[in-house]
Amino acid sequence: MELDPFQADALRELGNIGAAHAATSLSQMLMSPIEMTVPEVQAVDIADMHNYIGNEIAAIVVFQIQGEVADGGYIVVSMPRETIVRLTNQMLGTTDADREINEMDQSAAIEIGNIMISAFLDATAELLEIIMLPSPPALAIDMAHAAFESIIAQMAGDVNDILIFNTELTSEAPPIYGSIYMLPKPELMQQLFTMLEDLMTPLT
Amino acid sequence: MDNNFFGEEKAVILGLGELRVGTCPMGTIGLGSCIALILHDQRQSLGGLAHIMLPESRGNTDRPGKFADTATSALLLEMERLGSTRSAITANVIGGASMFEYSANSLNIGERNTAAVRGLLNDLGVRIAHEETGGKVGRSVYYWPEKKGRLIIKRADGTCTKLL
Numbered sequence: 001m002e003l004d005p006f007q008a009d010a011l012r013e014l015g016n017i018g019a020a021h022a023a024t025s026l027s028q029m030l031m032s033p034i035e036m037t038v039p040e041v042q043a044v045d046i047a048d049m050h051n052y053i054g055n056e057i058a059a060i061v062v063f064q065i066q067g068e069v070a071d072g073g074y075i076v077v078s079m080p081r082e083t084i085v086r087l088t089n090q091m092l093g094t095t096d097a098d099r100e101i102n103e104m105d106q107s108a109a110i111e112i113g114n115i116m117i118s119a120f121l122d123a124t125a126e127l128l129e130i131i132m133l134p135s136p137p138a139l140a141i142d143m144a145h146a147a148f149e150s151i152i153a154q155m156a157g158d159v160n161d162i163l164i165f166n167t168e169l170t171s172e173a174p175p176i177y178g179s180i181y182m183l184p185k186p187e188l189m190q191q192l193f194t195m196l197e198d199l200m201t202p203l204t
Numbered sequence: 205m206d207n208n209f210f211g212e213e214k215a216v217i218l219g220l221g222e223l224r225v226g227t228c229p230m231g232t233i234g235l236g237s238c239i240a241l242i243l244h245d246q247r248q249s250l251g252g253l254a255h256i257m258l259p260e261s262r263g264n265t266d267r268p269g270k271f272a273d274t275a276t277s278a279l280l281l282e283m284e285r286l287g288s289t290r291s292a293i294t295a296n297v298i299g300g301a302s303m304f305e306y307s308a309n310s311l312n313i314g315e316r317n318t319a320a321v322r323g324l325l326n327d328l329g330v331r332i333a334h335e336e337t338g339g340k341v342g343r344s345v346y347y348w349p350e351k352k353g354r355l356i357i358k359r360a361d362g363t364c365t366k367l368l
Binding site for chain 1: 235237301
């Protein structure tokens with residue numbers, strides 16, 4: 001899968017809008033400023049995935065992209081375990097940072113993922129004037145690569161590369177860090193490109 | 205990104221869908237629903253590892269390591285080409301976890317992967333020396349082909365198993 005510069009640009013812009021809304025919703029929830037990176041879009045060979053997705057323990061919240069698009073692919077929020085503990089503490093007003101992951105952390109991870117991804121998909125869908133909805137979330141708190149493998153197994157039966165679209169969100173106080181990954185299936189990609197091309201065609 | 209957490213520099217890390225036969229140390233990091241199939245020939249100090257993603261190839265042949273059926277036969281074929289006899293080869297099967305809670309079954313393909321690999325090894329007459337599959341935990345595997353073969357399995361919960 002090769003992206004031409006127009007396609008990469010269009011996707012980056014789309015992601016930028018989505019991620020900005022996700023960052024805003026996170027910022028409102030935490031009542032603290034959130035920084036975000038410019039989204040990266042790349043086609044990654046499945047055999048090289050381990051160079052992009054690490055082995056450290058993270059909370060991975062996964063949503064299938066549903067709605068008015070073909071079986072769309074997946075969207076993922078990945079947060080290191082320290083971030084999850086901090087976010088739970090922040091929401092509950094507790095302070096113990098040196099503890100095991102518990103049920104409250106799991107709920108918090110899912111809830112935060114839900115809020116961010118709903119904002120992300122809402123914003124991108126609104127731009128394209130279609131409906132995109134997240135499926136109910138699935139959660140793994142485990143080696144990030146192990147969780148991503150299971151998602152990729154659903155997508156890459158017939159193809160050997162995956163389009164990964166990644167933005168990082170950070171806050172300094174509380175010190176938290178998260179990434180949003182969008183893994184669109186080729187059919188959704190095609191649909192997105194067509195819509196984006198239409199959008200960018202000047203009115204005549 | 206530090207994928208080389210076993211501190212072994214010569215190691216070959218096999219990504220999703222890759223396979224390799226040789227005498228060098230090999231490993232895979234972060235196995236979820238995927239399976240690391242290791243075939244080991246003690247007599248030759250030779251081994252092979254495949255990082256299997258799905259149970260059936262359904263006619264795909266470009267990446268044999270990706271599917272249980274093509275990976276198993278490709279590993280065996282290559283080892284036999286390098287002088288192994290079928291009866292000397294034993295298998296280690298690791299991985300096939302179900303990573304996601306609150307999920308429809310579609311993300312939990314680990315069980316199907318495990319069943320496919322077991323069935324294939326049985327049909328081909330390859331004995332499974334060690335199996336660690338299923339559960340809800342990610343695993344990293346490290347394997348040295350020399351002599352009896354050395355195997356380290358490291359789990360996401362921090363526990364570790366060393367097999368000689």
